[in-house]
Amino acid sequence: MAPNDHDLASLVMELFDINAFKFGDFKMKVGVNSPVYFDLRVIVSYPPLMDKITNLLVDFMNEKMIKCDHICGVPYTALPVATLMSIKQNLPMLVRRKEVKNYGTKKIIEGLYKAGDKCVIIEDVVTSGSSVLETVRDLRNEGIEVTDVIVVVDREQGGAKNIHEESVRMHSLLTLSYLLDTLKKGKRVTENTVIAVAKYIEGCQIRSDGSFVKGNPNIVNELHRTKMTYESRADLAKCIIAKKLFNLMATKKTNLCLAVDLTNSNDVLEVTDACGPYICLLKTHVDMITDFNEFFVKSLIDLSRKHNFLIMEDRKFADIGNTVAFQYTSGTFKISSWADLVTMHSIPGQGIIQGLKSKLTGNADRGVFVVAEMSSHGNLIDEKYKNATIKLATEGADADFIAGIVCQNPLFRNPEFIQLTPGVKIYDTGDNFGQQYQTPEYVIKKNGADIAVVGRGILEARCVEKAACRYRDVLWQSYCERIGVDDGDQL
Ligand SMILES: O=c1ccn([C@@H]2O[C@H](COP(=O)(O)O)[C@@H](O)[C@H]2O)c(=O)[nH]1
Numbered sequence: 038m039a040p041n042d043h044d045l046a047s048l049v050m051e052l053f054d055i056n057a058f059k060f061g062d063f064k065m066k067v068g069v070n071s072p073v074y075f076d077l078r079v080i081v082s083y084p085p086l087m088d089k090i091t092n093l094l095v096d097f098m099n100e101k102m103i104k105c106d107h108i109c110g111v112p113y114t115a116l117p118v119a120t121l122m123s124i125k126q127n128l129p130m131l132v133r134r135k136e137v138k139n140y141g142t143k144k145i146i147e148g149l150y151k152a153g154d155k156c157v158i159i160e161d162v163v164t165s166g167s168s169v170l171e172t173v174r175d176l177r178n179e180g181i182e183v184t185d186v187i188v189v190v191d192r193e194q195g196g197a198k199n200i201h202e203e204s205v206r207m208h209s210l211l212t213l214s215y216l217l218d219t220l221k222k223g224k225r226v227t228e229n230t231v232i233a234v235a236k237y238i239e240g241c242q243i244r245s246d247g248s249f250v251k252g253n254p255n256i257v258n259e260l261h262r263t264k265m266t267y268e269s270r271a272d273l274a275k276c277i278i279a280k281k282l283f284n285l286m287a288t289k290k291t292n293l294c295l296a297v298d299l300t301n302s303n304d305v306l307e308v309t310d311a312c313g314p315y316i317c318l319l320k321t322h323v324d325m326i327t328d329f330n331e332f333f334v335k336s337l338i339d340l341s342r343k344h345n346f347l348i349m350e351d352r353k354f355a356d357i358g359n360t361v362a363f364q365y366t367s368g369t370f371k372i373s374s375w376a377d378l379v380t381m382h383s384i385p386g387q388g389i390i391q392g393l394k395s396k397l398t399g400n401a402d403r404g405v406f407v408v409a410e411m412s413s414h415g416n417l418i419d420e421k422y423k424n425a426t427i428k429l430a431t432e433g434a435d436a437d438f439i440a441g442i443v444c445q446n447p448l449f450r451n452p453e454f455i456q457l458t459p460g461v462k463i464y465d466t467g468d469n470f471g472q473q474y475q476t477p478e479y480v481i482k483k484n485g486a487d488i489a490v491v492g493r494g495i496l497e498a499r500c501v502e503k504a505a506c507r508y509r510d511v512l513w514q515s516y517c518e519r520i521g522v523d524d525g526d527q528l
Contacts, residue, residue, distance in 0.1 A: 268284065
């Protein structure tokens with residue numbers, strides 16, 4: 038039976054949901070930055086999906102009436118899929134070594150075969166086709182006949198043509214165009230994303246030796262985080278609350294977060310009501326409020342609805358998973374019951390994220406910002422910690438819970454995450470405790486901030502409302518200039 042469109046479309050959605058491919062700004066082997074990146078290695082963590090892909094490939098192979106004596110996966114990602122296909126069809130497998138052993142048999146092809154046997158190659162993703170062609174060459178050197186290769190995804194960058202030139206037919210279960218079309222129909226990506234990828238693919242056709250068909254391409258990847266609009270990034274966000282925040286920023290036209298660091302609940306509510314129309318996010322430190330109570334929480338939520346902003350408790354969780362699970366949901370503050378977002382340090386490792394997620398109940402969408410850098414002078418965060426934090430936040434399996442990163446510099450490229458930058462003041466003087474400030478224009482235009490956190494710059498102004506309005510305007514204008522649109526269109 039041939040794979041039907043429904044099965045293929047649902048496969049595309051599943052692959053997208055598990056981050057087997059992403060849109061953004063990725064450095065490729067060929068030296069240019071691509072707006073799309075495939076990493077099908079993750080599928081081994083999803084046995085039902087592995088089974089589904091195997092069944093689809095087997096059906097596809099039957100539909101194409103490909104007959105062979107062996108099946109051989111291109112190392113490494115396609116190996117488990119080829120193994121499952123071999124078992125399902127009782128079709129003997131051959132394994133091509135990537136490196137030849139310098140002892141023992143020194144064989145490059147493992148398995149039983151004889152010259153003249155026919156072998157079909159299985160590959161996960163084809164770009165120029167060079168990996169497939171290396172496998173073809175090694176099999177043919179052993180006298181094995183290769184006429185067909187089956188691939189899960191063809192990036193449509195010249196691979197099919199290059200492979201055909203070596204007298205091998207390439208059959209792809211999915212093409213990049215099909216994938217984009219399906220995601221667009223399923224409202225997972227916008228037209229802008231589709232256009233940006235299509236432009237890249239057209240300008241970046243590659244020969245099997247790695248050279249570019251149209252000469253060295255001067256491709257400007259339009260899916261670069263700091264060049265994209267908040268609305269198009271909302272489409273790419275896997276975390277529902279990040280999506281909501283991006284959309285809120287785009288519709289309300291503000292990228293200002295107010296740090297309402299005051300110690301009396303009435304003062305917090307009064308300032309929030311005055312500044313609410315200008316902010317996308319309210320950042321609290323509720324443990325500094327002397328008269329914290331349930332009525333305060335209810336009033337804060339009412340204000341967030343009245344003025345349309347989200348609330349983030351800057352708790353900076355930093356303990357083991359089990360402890361933070363209780364700190365987040367219980368105690369005096371019951372943070373998870375009212376804060377859309379919280380902050381956390383990465384120092385405890387992956388377990389802290391699992392802990393925070395573990396006790397979340399109900400329908401409310403929640404998310405977290407991971408602290409990768411701090412604004413205070415002499416802080417102890419070093420490069421190694423920073424890089425490991427970015428990896429934990431952007432490459433782990435928790436993209437549905439991680440809204441973004443708290444940092445001072447553009448440390449990451451992924452457009453689906455939000456950069457939140459504190460330490461912002463129009464007059465960039467510090468304080469007596471090592472706080473360091475940068476100007477609103479600087480953090481947005483030079484340092485990659487998506488949202489700027491302003492505390493005392495507003496709280497110490499004679500009129501907090503006017504100050505919030507001023508910060509909102511300068512931050513939004515800086516964003517418009519960064520993405521290259523006229524602020525008149527945006528404000
Ligand atoms: O590195 C960091 C992380 C968090 N903050 C918090 O942001 C505000 C800044 O307040 P200002 O009055 O604008 O200095 C405050 O709540 C901090 O806890 C930070 O400053 N630096």
